[in-house]
Amino acid sequence: MSLLTVEGVVSGYGEMQVLRGVDLRVEDGEIVSIVGPNGAGKSTVMKLVFGLLKPWEGRVTFAGEDISGMPPEQIVRRGLCYVPQVDNVFPTLTVEENLEMGAYILDEPLKARKERVYELFPRLAERRTQRAGKMSGGERQMVAMGRALMLDPKLLMLDEPSAGLAPLLVDLIFEKVAEINRTGVAVLMVEQNAKRSLELAHRGYVLATGRNQVEGPGAQLLGDPEVARLYLGG
C-alpha cells in the first residue's frame, strides 16, 4: 500500500480548471519529484492533496485513509505536512515561535522536537530569537521546513523549496532534503529546478497541462532526451 495516492484528480480554482486527471503515488521513505513547465498544475496538486482545494473528481488517500477534501487541520494530524512556496513563515514571530506553531496541535513539551530541528539547521539555532521576517531567503526556507518538521511527519510536501535562492543555498537545501529523507521521512516536492530535484528523487512525475505526461525513476527521466526537450527546456 502506498503512503500517498492521488487518483484521477480533476480540479481548479473557481471555474478555471487546472488539473485534468492526475495520478501519482508516494511510497514510504521515497523522494518523489514533480516537474514540468509553468502552469502545469504542479502547485495545484500539492494544494489539493493538503486540503486547500477540493477535488472535483478523483480522490486522495494517505496511509490507507481517504483524505479527499479533508481540511488542513485534520490532515496535519495524520502525519502529512506542507511547506508552501511563498509566505511560508510567520514574519513577526521569532524562529522559535514559528517552530512552536508548527506543533500547535500537540500538548506536550516541544524542547526535544525543537532541538532536532536545530540539529538539522544549525544556522537557525544561532538565530532562534530573531524575527523570521527579517531573515534571508535561505534562512526563511529553513524556518519554513523546520516548522513543517515539528510534527515528525511521515510525508513532507515541499513547494519549490529552491525558488529564489542563490546556487549555494540551493545545494544546501537539497542536501537538507536528502538528510531529512534519510531519517525516514518521505518527501514529495514540486520543483522548477528539474535537474537537481530529479537527481535527488527516487521517482519523478512530469506534469504538463494538468495531467501526467511521463513517470519513472528520477535518473531515468533525467537521462531521457525526449523528456528533457519536451518538458524540461532542453
Add this chain to the structure above:
Amino acid sequence: MVGARPLPRGRSLRRTVAQVVGSRWSLLGLLALIALFIVVMASLQGVSGTRMLGLVVRGVLLGGVLALGALGVTLVFGVLKMANFAHGDYMTLGAYLGLVVMTLLPRGAPILGLGFGYEFVVALLVVMPLVGLIAYGLDRLTFRRLRQRRSAPVMMAMAALGLAFGVRSIVYMVFGADFAFYYQGRARPVVELFAGVRVRTDQLFILGAAVLLIVLVYLLLERSKTGKAMRAMADNPDLARISGIPTERVVFWTWMVGGALAGAGGMLYGLDVQLRPEMGWWLLLPLFAAVILGTIGNVYGALLGAFTMGIVWQVSSAFVNPAYGPAAAFVVMILALLVRPQGLMGGGR
C-alpha cells in the same frame, strides 16, 4: 556601471523628499509639532502650568481606558482583518452590564481610600468574560457568515454598524436615555500627586487596572500558546491553517479578549465619568484614531496611539471647548495619515 546615466535630479530629489516625509521620524516630528502648538495655544490663553500638567495627567488616565478599547480593536483587526465599528458600543454594553451586576449585589463600604466598594470589582470580573462571550456570539451570528462568504469589507462594516446601533438601542430600551452613575453622592477621595496636580484615587485605580490588563494581554500574546497563535493568524492566516492551528478557536479567544477589554474599559470609563448610552459611540472615533495612528493591527502601536490620543483629547480642552476633545484626536489622526498613512509602527514604503 559603464554607460549608466544618473537619475534626473528632479526625480531623485522628489523621491528622497517623499521618503523623508513618510518616515517614522516625520510622524514623530509632526506629533512634537502638535504638542508645541498645543502648548503655545494654551499659554496664549493664559492657562497655568499646573492646569496643563493636570490635563496631561488626565490624558494619561483617559489613555489607559482608550488603550483597553484600542487593544481590542487592533486585535480583532489583526486576526480577523476587520474594522469593528461596534467596539465602542461593546464598551457601553460592558458599562451597563456592570451597572446591572452592581445593583444586584448588596452595597459594600468603600474600599480603602477609594470611592467604590467590592461590588465594583466583582462586577468587573463578571462583566469581562460576559462581554467577551457576547462579542463572540455576535461574531458567530454575523461576521463569521460574511467571512465564509468572503464578503466585501463594506458588508462587514455595515454589519458592524448594525450591531453597534442594535446594542445601543437595547441599552436605550432597558435603561432609558438619561445619565446613570455607578455611585451617587458618595465621597470621591482626592490625592495630590505632584506640583499641585490632584487626581481622584479612583482615577489612579482606573489607570492601575488598565495597566494590569495591558500587562496581562502582553503576557498572553508573548508567552501563551493561544496568544502566539493569535499573532500567527494575524501574520498569515493561510499558513496558520496549514500548520494545523485551530483557527476557529483562535477567533473565539480573540473575541473573548477583545470583548473583555472593551467591557472593562467601559466600566472603568463609567466609574470615572458617567454612563450614557452614547458613551461608547463617542469613544469610537478616538479609539480608531489611536489604532490608526499606531498602525492598525499592531498592539504596541495601539498602546502608543491610545495614550497619545488621550493626552491630545484632554489637553486640547485647555484652549477649545472640551466637547471637541474627540474631534481633536480625529484631526491629529488625519494629519498623521497625511504624513504617514501606515502609522507609527507600519512597515516602510
Add this chain to the structure above:
Amino acid sequence: MDPTVLPRTVLLAVPLYLLLVVVLRGRSALVKHAVAVVAALAVALGLTVLLPAGTLSYVVTFLLMGSVYAVLTLGLNVQWGYTGLFNIGIAAFFAIGAFTSALFTLRMPTGSLAAFTQQAFGLGAPFWVGLLAAGVVAGALALLVGGPTLRLRGDYLAIATIGIAELVRLVFQNERWLANGPQPLRGLPQPLSCLSGAGCDWLPGFVNAFFAPLAPRDYPYVYVAIVALVLFLVFVGLERAIRSPWGRVLRAVREDEDAAAMSGKNVAAFRMQAFVVGAVIMGMGGSLYAHYVVAIDYGHFDPLYGTFLIWVMLMLGGSGNNRGAVLGALLVWAIWTGASFAVDALRPTLAAISPDLPQRGPYVRFLLISLLMLFIVLYRPRGVLPEEKVVSLTRD
C-alpha cells in the same frame, strides 16, 4: 363636493405625473407626456375623492419625507453605488445643507426674538436660493474634506467620514453664534406656503382663486409637489450622467481602479467629482428636509437618522442603481413609519413588560432598523433591485 378636492388633485397630480414620466416607456415623447398628465390627474382625482382627507394627508406626508430621503439616498448612490466611496458621514452633508438653507432663508432675528436666537447670518432669501446654496456649501465641504481623505483605503475613509460627521455635529451643537446650537433654529420659511394660505401676490388672480380653498394644514400637498420636482430632476440628471462617458469612467474606477488609472484616467479627480456631486445632492436633501420640519437642531442629524438610515435604504433598494435608491428609500421609510404604528399599537404589551418601555418606543424602532440592516447584509446583500447593466448612450 369638498372645495379642496380640485386644488389638492392638481397638486397631487404633479408627483404622479413625474413618476409616470419616469416609469412609462413610450416611443413618442409627446404621447408619453400626454398620457402621463391625463393618468396623473385621473389617479389624483380618484384618490382625493375616494380617500378620507386625513388618510390621504398622511399618505402625502409619507411620500414627502420618503422623497426627501430618496434624494439623500441618490446622493449616496453616486458616492458608493457608482464609485465605491465608503461614506459613513452622510449626516455631515445632510446637516450642513439643512443649516445653510436655513441661514440663507431666515432673516436675522430682531427685537425680543434676538434674545433667544443667534445665527451667524440671515439673508431672508427665497427657498430656491437656500436649496442651491445648500448644495454648493455641501459640495464645498466635500471638496475640502475629500482632499486628504479620498486617497485613504476603504475602512480608513469610513472612519474619516465618521469623524467629519461628528465634527460637523459638534460644531452645530456647540457654536451658538453659528446656528443657535444646541437650541433649534426655528421658523424656517416654507416655499409656496402662500398657496395654502392667503394667496401669493406674485401669482395671477385666477390661480390664487383656484387654490383659495386650501388651508395651511393642506401645505404638505404643495410641498410634496416641490420635493417631487427636485427628486425628479436629480434622478433624471443622474440617469443621464451615469450613461455618459463620465459615468462610464466612474464605474470603471469602481470595478478596477488600477486598470482605469492605466488607461490614463485621473482616478483621483473622478473620485473627487463623484464625492462632490453626491455631497451636493445630499446638501439639497438637507434643505428639503429643513423647510419641511421648519425647526432644526443638531439632534436631527445624529448617526442613526442622518447616516445609518440612508445606508439601510440604499442597501435594501439595491446599490449601484438609481431606481433601487429611490425604491429603497420609500420602502425603508415605510418600515420606519410602520414600525412607529406597530410600537404604538403594542403599547399595552410594552407597558406590561416594563412601565418605562412605552415612552422608549423610538428605540424599539432603532433596534428594528438595525436588525433590518443585519438581515439585508446576511441574506440579501444585493438588495431588492439588483444593479442593472447600464448601456452608455454615447461613445467615448
